[in-house]
Amino acid sequence: MDKRLFFFCAGVTSTLIWPWLPARDPWLLPVIIGVVCWRSRPALAGFLLGFVWVLCFSHWHLAWLKTPGMGERSQLITASVVEVQPRLDGASRLIVGLSHLDGQALLPRPRVLLSWYGPEPGLQKGDSFSAITRLYPPHALVNPGSFNSARWLLGQGITARGYITGTLTHRQVAPAGRATLLARFDEATRGLGARPWLRALGFGERGGLSQQDWTMLRALGVSHLFAISGLHIGLVAGLGWLAGRFSGHHWAGVLAALILASGYAWLAGFGVATQRALLMLVLWLGGLWWGRFWSGRRILLLTMTLLLLFNPWLVLNQGFWLSVLAVAALLWLAGGRVRPGLLRLQLGLGMLLLPPVLLWFGGLSWLSVPVNLVLIPLFSLLLIPLLLLACALLLMGPAAAAPVFWLLNALFMPLMTALHGLAEQFSPWTELSAVAQGVIVLGLLLPLFMALPAARWLGLALGWLAVLTLWPGPAWQVRVLDVGQGLSVLVTQGSRALLYDTGNRFPSGFNMADGVILPLLARLGIDELDYLVVSHEDSDHSANRDYLATRVPVRHRWGAWPRGMPCRAGQQRQWGRLRLEMLWPEALTGHRNNDSCVLRISDGRLSVLLTGDIEAKAEQALLVRNAALEAGLLLSPHHGSRSSSSAGLIAAVAPQWVVHTAGFANRWGFPAPAVVARYRRAGAEQLITGEQGMIQLAANGTRWRRVGHGRPGPWYQRLVAWRETGGTPAKPLE
Template sequence: MDSFLSHLKQPFTSVWISLGFVIGCISTVFYYETLEFIIITVSIVIIVAYFKPFLSLLLGFICGICIVIAHYHIFYNFEHIINDEKYAYPVEVVIQEVISNKAPQYVKAKLVRINGKYYSNLSAPSAMLSVNLDHPLRANDRFVASVNLKKFRSNKNFNVFDNELYAFKQRIFFKGKVLNKELKIKSTSEQNSVQSYKSFIKNTYENTTLNWLYYALLTGDKTLMTPSDKQLMQSLGLSHLLAISGLHIGLVFGFGFFITKWVFIHVKLFNNQTMNFSIAYSVIGFVSAFVYVYLSNFLVSATRALIMLGCYLLLYYFQRQPMRWRSILFALVIVLVVNPFNTLNPGLYFSFFAVVVIFLVIKNIPPSTNSFLKVLFALIIIQAALFIGLLPLSFYFFNGVSVAGLVINLVAIPFLSFILMPCLILLTAISALFDISMVIIFIDSGLAFIFTCLNKFPAGFGWLNIGIIGLSVIIYAYLTLLIFYFSPYRRLAFLPLAMLYIDYLLADKPTWKLHVFDVGHGLMALIEKDDKGFIYDFGPSYFNRFSRAKSILLPFIDINNIAVTHSVVSHLDNDHSGGLSHFIGAGLKFSFNEFHPNGLSKGCIPNEVNMAGLIIKSFPSPLYGNENDESCVIKVSDKEHSVLFTGDISKNRESQLINSSDSLKSTVLLSPHHGSSTSSSNKFINAVMPQIVIHSSAYKGQWQFPKTEVVERYRNINALQYVTGQQGQITVEFYEETVTVITARDYQSYWFIKD
């Protein structure tokens, strides 16, 4: 024990503990209950067994594991509260945000009491609730109601926005419906200081053209931005300027620091020459930054930057020189102690990697006698270094990068730092005392002209989309950068990428793929080969505004750089055609020409086309008098494998197909009518003899598809069966001789999001 305690007192022990803690947090969040976690843990134990100085690393690693597990059980584990057998729960609700005020209203709410158990404001879980009430609800309204409460569960698909992960990070664990027709609502007209501040900013700049920009910069809230504004800012590489982060915190700190210094010098408040006034300047600067973060409602990115600033200042004033690497590491530890699940936020990696890059670059910038040229040269070098250093992260998280941002940021960052932010701070402060609306409108007109010029660039200008990049590529890319920067043998930097390229060449690749998306009750599927795509059905739409084609299909096509050449809609039921308007609106109407030359309302014609070597064949359809049996039946095949799409046909159409065709046998079958008992007759199953059957149906949907008897029929022929509602998106990869099935929930679900 004495030797262990003496070891902890050795220099740099705190650094090793901190490093072990970070490794423990990241490993536990991403790999707990997996083989990877066991390998990481055993490796650290073996290293410690042979190298005793690394004992501190093991201690930090264990602490990291403990903090993740403890945090999960205190703040994120609420599965035991409800069960599927109970229909309604007495719940006390505090509304956090009104998502939609159209009946039925849709709100995000904090559940402070569930089934008689109270929760503190800090630990109370949140839920997405629909409320059928005429009275408009507002944030901070409180009521007690009977709620049909269920665990939050959403669609699960590859390469698109993950609603379940987002809900977990927002601590949204339930969704439900308020059953009461009348509610006793306790409303409060009082606003807290953050809400009052946001209202003041909104009112101050409400008559300006770029009110969304000023509101985002001063509050961190982007709700005033339109989708087109967000897309333009992303394509220009300027989105980071709207997220309160290290740049903004540094600007506010500097503003407070230099204003205080100016006051102390000119007012001469103190004459004691022995006092270190820089500490006072820094304290006031830090307090200014803290107030800014507080008024942004402690946004995660802003809080991270504030913690990092605090660590740096403490080490700077309590050490003889700034310990940059220790300040970064200690700040990261504090962020993870507060919430280790911050590791799920891409902003965490961008923030800390950006600071590391800046520290590396500033240290090596050569001196210059001309201060202006020095600043300009440093800015160019830093921007170029940030572009290169953050490039792998941008590829991994956003599947591309803004090339235009490399140049535009050279102007945008100085403009924001030295003109816009100081100007906004001064205007906001003066507006609290005087009416200067005319001055604000005058300044806004000049900025609006600049933004109008930017808005004339074509959509996606400067944005390079490279598709999906795996984590291994990112790791090898950073190994390359580290070797190039630190090693005297820079030619070795290409070794990791060479190994990655060799692995890519040797890896067995599928010749084509089938994607059946998780869309709830409905169907939406994509055949992919050589970057070309065939679409079969478009999933459901809701309230004539939201569709799975818009939220899942179109982003998936865009991210994977797939060019859609042919499309078919089986029939016009909403669960199959709901996304048609969004698909056509994306400029893809031409893809229906081969199979729907007479219009989508007429159904598909018998035809056969070749797409990159795949044969897409449609079968003739007699008139049955109902849309289900007149569904367009399609078979896609190569020389070895095939997929049969059947829409919502019943046993009548199945018999017609068997009698009129001898080419139904297929490797993969999308079960007719989502697995309904009106379909999938034994004769049809024996005619197709699929190896794999995919049921596209909702999780615990009202029709309970696939039906038990249907599942049993396919089981009798030993077919592998998958259900999108249970396993998420189903991707079938076809190789020359084999077939592989990957499911979204098995492939990319985390231990803390259990089904």
Template sequence: MSQNSDWISFDVRVIPQTQNRTFFEAAALANVQRYYRLTWQKPAKIEPGQIWQFTARMKGISSIQNQGGFNQQKHYISQHIIAKGRVKRAEILNEGTSIRQKIMEVTLPILQRLSHGDILQALIFGDKSALDDARWQQLRQTGSGHLVAISGLHLSVVFGLFYGLLMLGTRALAPKQHRLRVQVIMLVAALITLGYGYLSGFAIATQRALLMMLLLVIFSLVKQFSHSWDRLLYALFFVLLIDPVATLGAGLWLSFLALAIILLAVTPQPISNKPATPLAAHSTNGVWQKCMTTGRAMRLALWQGIKILWSIQWRLAIGLGGLQAVLFGMVTPHSIWLNLLFVPWFSLVAIPLTMLCFCLWLLCFTVFAFLGTDLHVVTSVGATLFTLANFSLIPFDKLLHLSDHLPWALLPISEQALAALLFMLIAILAIHLRLHSVVDKRIIRFCLMILCLPVGFQAIAAWQQRGLLNQEYAGLWQMHVLDVAQGTAIVMQQGRHGFIYDTGAAYGEFSYAKRAIVPFLTARGISQIDYIVVSHDDNDHVGGLSVLLQAFKSSQLIADFSDTPHSQNAMLQPCSGNMRWLNVDIQLMANPLIKANDNNNSCVMSVTDGLTRVLLTGDIEAPRELSLLQSDNNITADILLVPHHGSRTSSTEAFIEAVNPSLAIVNAGFANQYGFPKADVMARYHQRNVLTLQTGYVGQISLTFTERGYKIATYRQDLAPFWYNQLFKFGETTKAE
């Protein structure tokens, strides 16, 4: 559950009706977890475990689709969210809450008083809602996010901690040990770890670790040997059996890959058959030899531990770093040495202390509740108990703040560079596996050379970008019409140079420039924005301007307004005249209408490479279209950005006939509140056999221009034609203008 101003967002599960159903039908329905993401303005108090009856207006989970950035639609499916809705009415049926929620209610107020309570909250309950944006940024740039997400590391530490404590306690009471006692202790430690998994919410990594732990316990009880790889495969089988769409989430891939890397790195060492030198042969120095042997053994054990830790860590850094680059489009160079410090500290100090403090707090709270102790006393005792756990996180917090000042802490990586690095990684793996010993050396050398070529091309492109080589542009250029819901954002690309027309909308702290445009630029390898054109001062066109100007400070701003807070005193150029941007010619058409409204003040721009012409129109309406027809400007175009998102106030018959496009693109969100584009407006284009595309239906639209014309590629059909990216039309309605 998240809250923003007077709105909250939360997930609910529909309780299936089991009346008039067979036992097997009811069981099947209960096993299918389907959730709905609801938003509620000025809500009542909602807690997990309650039963409510909601009346809500529902719609599908289809979201914006562009290269780069967060795929919300894929995330919804991986979380079993099948629809979104807005609450109209609500009635509570059962106020009962879960045990986990009751424990959180008495514990969170104590944690919130501590300096590192946000991390403690994540470590104990798997609840990361207290982590703010600055903390998340620090976790990303240090590669330490896995330490605050309950995973196999945490459960292994908890199991080992309580297993060791119980063994020590029983050995102190009864020194003589037997197998039944060990089995009972193992079961108790497993149950405690299972309870910890319940408190953390049973995430994918938690499920995997719990399954492997339970399999280990079961095999130990029945005296059946099992290999670690067998248990890993069993865990994967059961996770996918319970939740097949878990493959769409990053958690499953990161979790299982991490353990696979650890199993590959830690290989069993053969037992030495060399006989030990009997101490009796050195009777005069027996004590000294024994001390020397013990010290040598300790140093050897310490050195072996350091070697194993390094062996695991560099492999995890490369393996998980590569996977994170694929999943999130960024790499963290400092994560290798930082995790060499973080992982041992969390394993040996932070997690054990946190769990011991939490268990003591639960015990004290239970006793105080039974005795009826004053709440103020209970809170004071809890704060005192958690102080030690809070103190153990000080070194971690210091290093997190240090990462804010480290160079290259978080490096975005383009799709082209990522593909090149993956090919080079395959070449390194081939060398590591010594394939030249089983394959002809000339063949393997040729293959390695081919695999390393993409990295060479990327290096040449980087040198060109830095001016180390003279950069020559071919006739190839692209135009990308981004899917930013009910708004406009267009990026023209030539190599690493970009030209942006409109910046999408912004609502409070949310901005489509952050959500879609900047991640897209990173994915495409566009590192320099030469010009930003803002058609007019409406939020759905200018909302993301401040974000883009902050990210690309050297950009030239072209707009016909100067009194907006978005411009941030940027270099401002009026929308008029002709200009050349690398290999394309651009004409900015001045607005002759003196008393025009905001829409008719839109900056109209014509772009041509000498073969194909594109006309960008902003939100112009019929009066401005008429003025363009009466002007001396050449408005004929092969590709037209449909004016005003397909409103009835624009796209007149005369204007369409004068432009005479072969392709018309509409920037309009799916099932938007305005009902754009209007069916009768689209009919005018279809009557002239004009191909029409809408970003809300096909996602990002990318046009590649060559000497032979242009090619069209859409996100849902061409760039990422996967089943989970299809358009879910549930809730689509025809709306009035």
């Protein structure tokens, strides 16, 4: 049984590495093979059934994305609100279930993430409404180290995102059940500074935590304490078990544990980690009830199988895997001959979970173990029991629970202040380069490798890896980052770096510095910028300049800086083996776009021309100046706007490669078809960051060599291509 369960989960998990979403037409054959081989080949049978299940599920839930007009025009939706996520900037995010799209009923009802800017929409969970929206398939910025929003959305069961332009009808639903308790909680905790923490810990509602709070939790490695999971469900079940045992009946303890744990899971909104913990508890309690014993391994495998039968896209959810791996690690540590103490258990858990934490989050917290040794007992023995008591008293009314919440506030506020101070004082979160991550993970896995039968070949493999790591790379490289509708270019020679423009930042708090630039610098092991050049003041080019200067030392500030060296034609700098030549502007004209800094970087054989947002007038002035414009790599001016890239400029530059820094499905239609046609006639190979992701080119003698091809990654990063062409990756413009 265990083998079938394991390979069913493996078959579902294989979707993580599918390069495209296969057609579901021939699904019947693997099902027949799986059924026939159920007894003789349990591993093959389980894998094939898992593979077919996630394939059919994906096609069933994504088919609605092929509706004509998706992403191209506004559409009328009818939906019900699943979740409201208020934002500090006045906007709201809604997770809704669509029942109709342009009057056509949808089945199954897809989940969609909608943004709302402007006045508060007044929508609450359970409300029904109709609205005018623009919807898009999940799409992620593709850069090394960047957060994969497409995978995250599908892992939450969300198959599209968009924004509301106006609400037509709205039908409110009277609050009941959990919503009533939440309203009572808000009344009982009015004015308490710890309300966001108590709301997160008691109800799983974490929208009130600030970015600084999340940074602190990650830095100290204690985010799991506010993600209601096995620790919380197990504690509640234990309290119920003890209460039920006072009756003297075995079944009373089982029943009380099940009721209390289910009630807490309901209160917390049945999150992924909560579902997993509750399901494992139900299976274990069911075994006790019927007098049967199942190993922890079987319970974990059966839990995973049931969850993936309900929603196979859970394998795209990192929280699901962290939860599963944590339980597996605990089972392994507890299965030894010596029962581990809390210190050994925490150390062992930290070591076993270090590889996935490194690979997923790009760093580690060296304070995680000691802080958890203090906080886990504190939460388990004091804070969570008090919070459960307060939530139970809410059934009697806010006044009954208020004194307990006041006590919790008196405990939480000094604790959170101390944790924030600890994180700020010691900065325990350490970002690691890709090489450092690989060395640490390899060191942790080395004992396991040495135990393999073919360990004698391990030395040869490690030697080969060392050669690949130490082999000198290209003399210099250009990375045009995928920052949506904006611009940011990283030029490197070894560990030295120049950054041209910084991308945008948004009222929601999301910015391209934290989302793209800083993770990439950390991954490359770059901790200083020799030059930070800001082409002009437009926010999609300059919005993160000051913030970046506080996060990374900058030796030279050039361009649109309040206190930096302004760009002037004729400036030259020698930067290592590269020559930096500022070609424009001659003097500021007051026209932002045409005052952009035009920078040419060359090693004497190869060059790149960075043009900012200059338009035809500035291009003509450059031609009149007889500036040295020839470059094998050109960033098309103004993201490929039709107001730029004149035929004269293209002829003077004569590029082999042209990169259009245009966001996916941008509203301006960049790059303009006429501009694309001009470069095509000139014989240049064209690439678009919004379609291809980050574009990396390396110096290779007298020609540029592209590193990587097409939009990288598995099928869920290519849903636009799947919708339009059946899943083939985007190709360069010809």
